[in-house]
Amino acid sequence: MRTDDSLLISAEKETGRLEAFSDGVFAIAITLLVLEIKVPHLEGESPVGLLTLLIKQWPSYLAFFLSFITILVMWVNHHILFTYIKRVDKRFLFLNGLLLLFVTFVPFPTALLAEYIQHPEAKVAAVVYSGTYLCIALAFNLLWRYASNGYRLLGKNVDRALVESINRQYLLGPPAYLFAFFLAFINVAASVGFSMLLALYFVFTGSLWRGNSD
């Protein structure tokens, strides 16, 4: 009743719509982060100036910046995966949904970290923060393993060496974020600094990008 052609076309359309929905979620999550930065209120005849107040809320800017580049790195990775994925099935839709669940959650631990980074209980906030990223790294791996296992959802012309190279690189994410997670129990600054390094590492040297692998 349906020819192979129509199946291919509809597969491409469905993949496209999943990308569009995911892009929407990434774009909104990354833009909502700014709502966490509050305008400071100067009281009556405060001896402290506005500039001082603005500088004092540096944790908000730091958390905004860290969450922004981490979500951006995730979006770039998501974007790259979909250049290899040619079909989606229902399980994949929901695994992608699991990833988006953690991505939409990011503004909460970001605000939590910004509020408590200088507080005696900063560790709790840092554990929740790095724990969220650990969950995202795990969901990303699940998504990729499911799609690439036996070329389940990949295009036939995707290079086997490329798939294995992505496999190897993806194995790095969860242990790295697990390390940041455990670091949070010991030293907040070290954990946040390590997460920042991880994101910058992916920005500047990550070789997942096809342009570099060909």
Add this chain to the structure above:
Amino acid sequence: MRTDDSLLISAEKETGRLEAFSDGVFAIAITLLVLEIKVPHLEGESPVGLLTLLIKQWPSYLAFFLSFITILVMWVNHHILFTYIKRVDKRFLFLNGLLLLFVTFVPFPTALLAEYIQHPEAKVAAVVYSGTYLCIALAFNLLWRYASNGYRLLGKNVDRALVESINRQYLLGPPAYLFAFFLAFINVAASVGFSMLLALYFVFTGSLWRGNSD
């Protein structure tokens, strides 16, 4: 003045734009849910730690999670319907708008449920919450009946057996959410638990997906 070809192309473009707009609304509604989770504030020398405060607001996480997977299931269903719908007309645009009206409303009953689930008046919140989902299930049925009735907006090559199978499955939604709605008057936990089961049932076993039906 217009050939059949141009009509088909414009029909596809219009359907595409409706999907894009709906995707945007789904993506924003699902991402706004996180704004309902508030960063807890530790007062001066509180004997209660941050971890305790974070755990105490478990209703917020539960409501976030339940609303997230329910909206995700709806989005997947919407996505699947549009693989069969090939044309839109003005009435369909507004029926789809009715569905989106209830979807954009979801963050409010979610926040309401999170705030009152441990309160003596939790039943009111649970009734509003499950009532919203009942409205969504009804709007979904209306949308599908309108599109599928006499193949009004379906592609000609859509299998009749498939349409009837969707019809049967869609009949389950309203009574199931009606049951959750009535349960809310009797027992809040049972109603919320049943809604959770419903969403997870659709995630794990729902057979609406073409991949399983072919």
Add this chain to the structure above:
Amino acid sequence: MRTDDSLLISAEKETGRLEAFSDGVFAIAITLLVLEIKVPHLEGESPVGLLTLLIKQWPSYLAFFLSFITILVMWVNHHILFTYIKRVDKRFLFLNGLLLLFVTFVPFPTALLAEYIQHPEAKVAAVVYSGTYLCIALAFNLLWRYASNGYRLLGKNVDRALVESINRQYLLGPPAYLFAFFLAFINVAASVGFSMLLALYFVFTGSLWRGNSD
């Protein structure tokens, strides 16, 4: 240097991107409306129940509903216009931006109306509310006149009778919303009711839709 073909393709791509951006703005504005509905807070041992508090904030639901369907009607109209528009130029981009300026503004007068509809100063809120819609109706006319004047941005195969029919219908919008605007100075309920009727009229009988015009 550029062939007519590449110009046509790029024109279509540019129009598509403008539609996507506008759809995003409409979708976000329509979804942000729900943030205006606040969860009511029960104080200590209040003699008033949650249900009573929820019912008492009916102006929020009314304003949410009215703004939702009005933005939806605008989106449908915008959607329909773009089935005739085949090119965009820079002026059109900014006229469309003017329309979006007023559309993104809608959540503010909506929240204002919800807060003050039962207050002695409700008229001020209703004037701002209906004034915003008047501006939208004017921006819509400006956009359509600019695009349709001398077929500046329309496809060549768009029926002249259709263009004139849209012209006539568009002439109705500004006076109707001007009437709602002046009504707001006299009677708030009448103005809000009239705006509601206008939106429902466009939903149920508006004949702008091609399906009805062919």
Add this chain to the structure above:
Amino acid sequence: MRTDDSLLISAEKETGRLEAFSDGVFAIAITLLVLEIKVPHLEGESPVGLLTLLIKQWPSYLAFFLSFITILVMWVNHHILFTYIKRVDKRFLFLNGLLLLFVTFVPFPTALLAEYIQHPEAKVAAVVYSGTYLCIALAFNLLWRYASNGYRLLGKNVDRALVESINRQYLLGPPAYLFAFFLAFINVAASVGFSMLLALYFVFTGSLWRGNSD
């Protein structure tokens, strides 16, 4: 293993997805601006009317309007650049991310300026505000230089004279916003007025648009 054709198609798809993601971020940032305008609260038997309160918060409307048109101008420019860009690489993705970082940040300095424009410390707010725009202008230049340098990411059929004309025009942005930035240290009104003039200049006379250059 991959033909030139498939590379071209995938390049177009990737460029398209980057545009869609960027459009989403622009659309959300521009729509979130309205959340900064707060509904004024009348206290008990205040001698001041609602109208007076609404008028008194003119800095909010001014900041909303200025930020709206500035983001709109940026979006139009982004839109235009992408009519010349035919490929993306990973560095470009992150340079675009840098631009989006500053764009999503805009609602914060907007709210800051609205709150402090009549305060003795208005200069601090104006410096942050114009500094944000300076960063955006710099990021835009970086993005364009990277893409256009040696036609790295441009289509082959893009006119060399056009590229040089854009180069020249882009050189104007950073010094102009640098001027607004320094002006903010001296006179807030002058700096804000100059930013407004800049945005309106781009709206009314900017000749970046291809329609005018051909």
